[in-house]
Every structure is written in C-alpha cells, then in structure tokens.
Amino acid sequence: MAVSVTIVDVAKAASVSIKTVSRVVNKEANVRPATREKVLAVIERLHYRPNLSARGLAGKRSYMIGLLYDSPSPSYLANLQAGVLEACQDVNYGLALRPVAYGDAELCTKVIDWLRHTMVDGVLLTPPLCDSVALIDAIKDAGVPCVVVSSTGPGSVPAVMIDEKEAARQMTQHLIQSGHRSIAFIKGHPDHYASKQRFDGFVQAMQEAALTVDTDLVKQGYFDFSSGKKIGEDMLNTHSHPTAIFASNDDMAAGVIHAAHRLKLSVPGEIAVAGFDDTPLSRQIWPSLTTVRQPIRRIGQSACDMLLASIADGGCQNADTSTIEQLDFELKIRGSSAPE
Amino acid sequence: MAVSVTIVDVAKAASVSIKTVSRVVNKEANVRPATREKVLAVIERLHYRPNLSARGLAGKRSYMIGLLYDSPSPSYLANLQAGVLEACQDVNYGLALRPVAYGDAELCTKVIDWLRHTMVDGVLLTPPLCDSVALIDAIKDAGVPCVVVSSTGPGSVPAVMIDEKEAARQMTQHLIQSGHRSIAFIKGHPDHYASKQRFDGFVQAMQEAALTVDTDLVKQGYFDFSSGKKIGEDMLNTHSHPTAIFASNDDMAAGVIHAAHRLKLSVPGEIAVAGFDDTPLSRQIWPSLTTVRQPIRRIGQSACDMLLASIADGGCQNADTSTIEQLDFELKIRGSSAPE
C-alpha cells in the first residue's frame, strides 16, 4: 500500500505533540484556537487522514457502524445505504454491512458474535429485524447503541420513520374520494410492524367514511410481487370484484396490475390500484402506480446521524428517552388510480 | 463495547506463543499439525476472532476491500454486493463501499486519496468506472490490486463478465427467428464499454441474417427508463415503426413498453421488445420482458474471489497475466417477444 502521512508527521510539522494533533482531529475541547488553526492548516497541507485501524485499536471505538438487514428490496437497500453512507462520510465513519435472516433461530447469537468481532460502535436495524424484541434486547445488553429505521412496535429504541398509519389513511381517503366504495386491502408481511400500521390506517379511513371493511377483501400478502399477483388473480377473477385494491407495498401492487392485465381488465377503469413506497418500479410499470413516497434515503441519513450522535454522547444508556423522528411522506397520485 | 477474547488468551489456553496462534489463524505453513489442531480447538472453544483493527495496524494489510460504483441500478448494486459480501465473509474480509461520480474531474485524486485513507487491500471496479483508463492506471500506480466487474475495453486488468456481444447476438437471433425483420436497437450509455459490445452483437446477428441495420432505427440511450421511454415514443409514433425493439437494458426496455401502452400498441403483437439484465423489473412489468440473464451475484462473488486471491498472492504486479473469467448468461424468453 501507498505510504501515508501519520500523526507524527503532522505533529512535527506543526511543532506540537501528537496528542494535540489527536485532540484537534477529534474535535476535543480545550485546545487554544490558535493551536487548532495551526494544526488544521498542517493537516490540510499534508492531506493527513487518521488511520482507522490505529484509532480502533487505541480507542474504545472502532469508528464503524453496522447496518443489519434481511433481504430488503434492492431499491430500499440502495437508497437507505446511500443515505447512511452520506452521514458516515461526514464524520469519517465506516459502514459494515451485515445481511441476516430474520427467521434464523440463532439470529441473536450470530449478531452478538458479529458485534463483538467487528466492534462496531452502533447498529442500524431495518425491518423486520427491528421488530424482534429479543434481538433489540440482546443488542442493548451488549451495550451497543442502536437506532431503528422505520416504525417499531415493541421495545423502546430511537427510530426514524414516516407516519405509516396516517399515510395509509390518506391513501385510502384518496381512493374513497375517487368514488370507490368496494376497496380491497393486501396486507404486508406479518413479521413487519409497518404492515399492521398500514392496515390500521386503511381501516380508520374506511370507518371514517362509514364504509365496511369486508373481510373477504382483506388478504395476507408478503411484500413480494408474486403474493400480490396471486392475490390479484384470485380477487379479480370474480364477476363482482372490488373497484380498487390498496396493496401495502409497490411490489404487491405491481403484482395486482400484472394480474389485471392478464385478465384483460383495464387499470384504473375497471380496477384502480395503489401501492406504498414509491420504488422506481412504480414509475416504470403501466399504468404508473399511485403510491406513497417514503424518503428512504433521508430516513437512512437521519437514522445514521441519530446513531452517531448517541455514540458521541457516550454510553447513552438512557434507553427511556427513545427519540422518534418522523419524516414527511407524500402521496403520489398516478395513472393506476386516476386516468392519466 | 463488549470485551473480546484476545490472542493472548488463546495462546495461554493452548500453551503456545501468540505468534503460533497468529500462524494458525493466518493459515501459514510450517506449523506442526498437532499444534495446529490444538490451537484450532482452543479458538473454537473460546470463540476467538482476531481483532481487525489490530491486524490492520500490525500487518501490511487492512483486511478490507473496496467496492467503487457510480449510481448503478439498485438491483445491480444489491445483487453484486450480496455476492461480494459472501466472498468476503468466507475469508473474514471487510467491505468498504465507495460511491463516486464517473464524470467528476477529480475522480482519480479522490479515489487515490480514499485508497490511502482506508488502506483497502484491493478494489473492485464496476462499470463505467472500469472503462476509465486513467482511473485504472492510477490505481495500479498506487500498487493496489484491482478486479473489474463486467467487460472492460482498454487496460489489461483481471475481469469477470459474461460474453456481452454473444448474448446480444443470440437475443437478436431470437427476434429474427420470431419473424422480425425491421428491428430497432437502443444503445446503452456511451460511457459503458458493454454498450458497444451489445451493439456489436446486434449488428453481427443482423448481418449474419443478411438484414440491414437501418441507422434510423439505432438510437442512443442512457440505460435509464426515461431515455427508453422517450425513444420508444418517438419511434412508435410513426405509422411505419419497426416490429421489434431491442433495448440494451431492462430499464430502457421498460420505457419502450411504457410508451407502447401509452400509444395503445399491443406488446408483443404490434411491437416486440427485448431487454438485457433480467432485473426484477423485467418480471414485474406487463407483459413480462424478454431479456438476457446475467448472474450478477455470482459475478460479484467471482470477482471478489479473484481479487482476494491476487491479494493473497502478494504484490501480483504482473498485470500482464490479466485473467478474464466468463460466466454463463441465459436468454429469458418471455411475454414481450412471444405471446404468453
């Protein structure tokens, strides 16, 4: 590897001790402004970058955070990751990725093992991992700060999310206002807490409009295309199908639209469809999909910032003050629910 | 952070020196089998995992590899990354992600700076980054091994790819065999070498079938949905449009299909469409898309294995012996080119 400038080089060039350079680099207090300036100038001139391995070894911290996920949709992962990376770069933190399987019986053991091994300073949890009380407790026990991405049911951990229930309620209202009365709902994966919230929002809107939630029109999906397609085919293959279907995410909604095409039903004429997430897919299918936009990238960034802040705070053992940050969502009304 | 078992603990428990433990961990030669067994047993029992920071600091290596990319499609990134992570996990290597902008004037400087800073032992380059001779040279100069994902034009670096040209040729043959004579082609992003190869394959197949490549039917796209849609609209909006369109990737093909729907043309009846990549999208749109399947995940894994091998090899300065590994592709014939 190419040789690097070390802290010693900077210290010599600035005529201070390495400890002082270290203080400046770590933005510690009690460094005279003049000294700080001088050191910063040298750092800039020499392009000094602290060695992460050395920092990790010497300090208590590894300057890495972990991102745990279980097969999210590619676009979710890509966006989230982009946001997290951005936040990390600002403070020179590294990101360690860790794909896991939610169903794994040894999930907790494996994760804890990994925490010990990588020494990450904190972890970001994505759905449905954040809905495992056991996992969250294990991470807490290990003394590793953690922030949850998206809504979380049980456990009290800091989280960044949108108001899933309200979003689903507004989307349902949109369908009702468009004249639909017989509206079906495809629930999301039962492991995800967000599934419940989205369903709750749907129910609330229906009740507010004095419409009955027909249990025959509520189906259990799994957030994937094929479950949406299957359910869509079943539902639409009757002469008295609903006039609108609200699927809990875009992949399932795409499945419904696929089924509609196959059955030669026009969308939105004979069947209106709405999804959730605003994935790229939602703009690429025909007709383009009415959906709820979640700022995944910003959610990732905020969650990461929150995590980094709690790491900087030190232990931050006060798990009670679990802050919740809510970001804005946006209804995207497109061709699948209204003629273009 | 939770306390960990160190090499000293293992050494004591196994009654050997830490150096011997180190040898076993690093699979070095010249350790008596009996000793190796004994140490391995203790490692297993104590759940010992070497501290990455310490290894990085003490050794010449950082036990990390880098993945450079410039806004690839989410599914490409997710799959590639999954493959790379798998390969890394096998040998306990870490992965550092680095999104960059191909167009950035300071690209090389930034990348080299990053290499120095992270001390990664090697880098994986994705398109179109791997098509920048300047970048590859800079990385070589820095003495960092690198492997290229997907085909690469200039520069001689190890690479893992599919035979893009042959794949495009076969896809074109499929369209010809389906009876099409007037076939349009949408080229990929000009920065990507693969774009050229796919086009070459198309031209070859046309020539082999004694068909003319009508320059009016060859358009420049940019691998994104909107360029495909735009070109599709322009092309299909004439009374004498081609009967088939081969787009250089799935996103553009989806754009063409979107345009066809909008113009109320039936696919594949009035216009057949083929894409390239077999992204999830290709199965989710209607009709599902005929495309070429690239084993992205396995490409990532192989590329990573290759990189790890060349790192283990030591310097591996012999850039001449640039190995090329070709994986199999597969034609996926679906509804967009043949009635379901």
Place this chain on the structure above:
DNA sequence: CCGGTGATTGACAGCGCTGTCAATCACCGG
C-alpha cells in the same frame, strides 16, 4: 554417535493512534 539441514517455535519490536495523568501555562483576586 556427530554435524548439518530444514521445519517449527518464540521473543520482541513496533504499527499509529487514544487514554491517563502529570506538567505547564494564563490569568484571576487580594
């Protein structure tokens, strides 16, 4: 049984940084 060879093992320095603690400094009130 002896010296020689290569395999096996260990002692020790040092990678570049942070934490601890002591030394020094600047500046205050009396």
Place this chain on the structure above:
DNA sequence: CCGGTGATTGACAGCGCTGTCAATCACCGG
C-alpha cells in the same frame, strides 16, 4: 507581586496483532 484555579499541553503506556529474526527442534546421512 503572590498563590490559586482552570485551561492547555505533552510524556508515555498500551491497544492486539504481525513481521523479523534468532533459537530450538526433529531427523537425516555418514
């Protein structure tokens, strides 16, 4: 001008590992 206080700075140990090199071992042929 003096002692006292808190801000500022630096000396030094040590984080857990690998690289170097020397010591020791096993085993060979004569």
